[in-house]
Amino acid sequence: MSYRIYNGTKLLGDVNNKSTGINGLLPATNYQFGVSNYDGNRESSKTTINVKTRGIRLIIPTSLTVNSIITLNYQEYSLGLVPIGTEPAGMFGGGNKRNIQAKVISVDEGKSTVELLEPLEDDSNIQVGGTNLAKHTSNTLTNRxxxxxxxxxxxxxxxxxxxxxxxxxxxxxxxxxxxxxxxxxxxxxxxxxxxxxxxxxxxxxxxxxxxxxxxxxxxxxxxxxxxxxxxxxxxxxxxxxxxxxxxxxxxxxPEDTQYIVDNTQMNRLQDGSFAAFNGYKAIYFRQ
The missing domain is CATH 2.60.120 (Jelly Rolls)
Structure with missing residues (x-):
């Protein structure tokens, strides 16, 4: 007897153990997972559970109030360049500029760990499945x-x-x-x-x-x-x-998606704000 694991209606695979892990999920996102018994011929009805993944966590090198909600500013830069310092005006201003709410989880030695309460990216841009452990791979054929x-x-x-x-x-x-x-x-x-x-x-x-x-x-x-x-x-x-x-x-x-990485430490900029960069994406905190 094996168990079939579903993400919504998508079959993720069959497992023999009574516990398993599901990789490649978007942070701060609701999912419905299902499990059924499968004997190689017949499959039972699914038992489902609704879960929400935790959000990306960032470390801000300043003391904030635990359990308080803060606002971060997220931005994507149109030319693929994130400036070091204040945001430039004009065409570098980029798109998808919005505010993100975050909760202060803990404070330790003057550093605050905050958790984003929503995802930074649309889930249509991230495939659910096993996390690719090999960086710099591609779905485009190499030259012969x-x-x-x-x-x-x-x-x-x-x-x-x-x-x-x-x-x-x-x-x-x-x-x-x-x-x-x-x-x-x-x-x-x-x-x-x-x-x-x-x-x-x-x-x-x-x-x-x-x-x-x-x-x-x-x-x-x-x-x-x-x-x-x-x-x-x-x-x-x-x-x-x-x-x-x-x-x-x-x-x-994950390193190739240019997503803000979990547990990234934000750096203090010259204007006193804090920022984390990854490729053309940036997230700022201004007190």
Whole structure:
């Protein structure tokens, strides 16, 4: 017997345990989750529960009153540049300028933790599913690459987009779309202690290569690559690493969405206000 997990009417997947986690949700947002029993043939009616996720939390280096409600000013800059200092006038002024309410959760050593009471982004811009642990991935095909053996998408020698060492002892799902390789190709993950091989994509065909990889508790070197050790031309897209054993649709890593990140500390500006920046988005607090 397994359990089917739903977000609204969307099936997220089947699990065997009586507890599970759901990643990739928008903060400060209402959701209805459902669970049903499934024996491989028949499915019971769903039992549902309504929940609201907590909001993004920011740290403001000033003492505020616990449980008070404050107003933050959110802004997106049209040219993709957030100024350091006061907001400029004119075309840099950007769009989606609005006030956000926040609640002061705690104060410690002159720093206040505040929680936003609403999301900063429309939920249509964020996909629900497993959080992509690999940064700088894309749903656009790469240029076709001529390789002598493998296309390395992450490795211990270059862990700028993903570091396997952060997930020792955990089970990860990895998936990538391989586009018309000139030889049979697959996704492969290996360390000096273990190895996992994904689905084979035949030469001239396209499709997803997926694998489940139990990260060993100890290792010294690792690689994640596409190919089969032979010379080939390969293009790919939608590389994703997520926790668990269920592959979900590609989505960018949270760091790549230019969302204001949870527990970001706001910095004091020259005019005495406070601000947090991420890409072309900014949030200000003015006392």
């Amino acid at each position: 690459m001529q390789v002598s053996d493998w296309v390395f998408v992450a490795s211990s020698g270059n862990a700028t987009n993903f570091n396997l060492g952060d997930y020792e002892g955990q089970t990860l799902m990895m998936r990538v779309w391989i586009d018309k390789p000139t030889v049979d190709a697959h996704l492969q993950a290996w360390t000096n202690a273990s190895n996992a091989v994904g689905d084979t994509i035949k030469a001239g065909q396209s499709g997803y290569s997926s694998l489940t990889f139990k990260v060993p508790a100890s290792f010294t070197a690792w690689n994640i690559a596409i190919g089969n050790g032979k010379a080939a031309e390969i293009a790919y897209k939608e590389f994703k690493v997520e926790k668990g054993t269920i592959a979900t649709d590609w989505s960018p890593a």
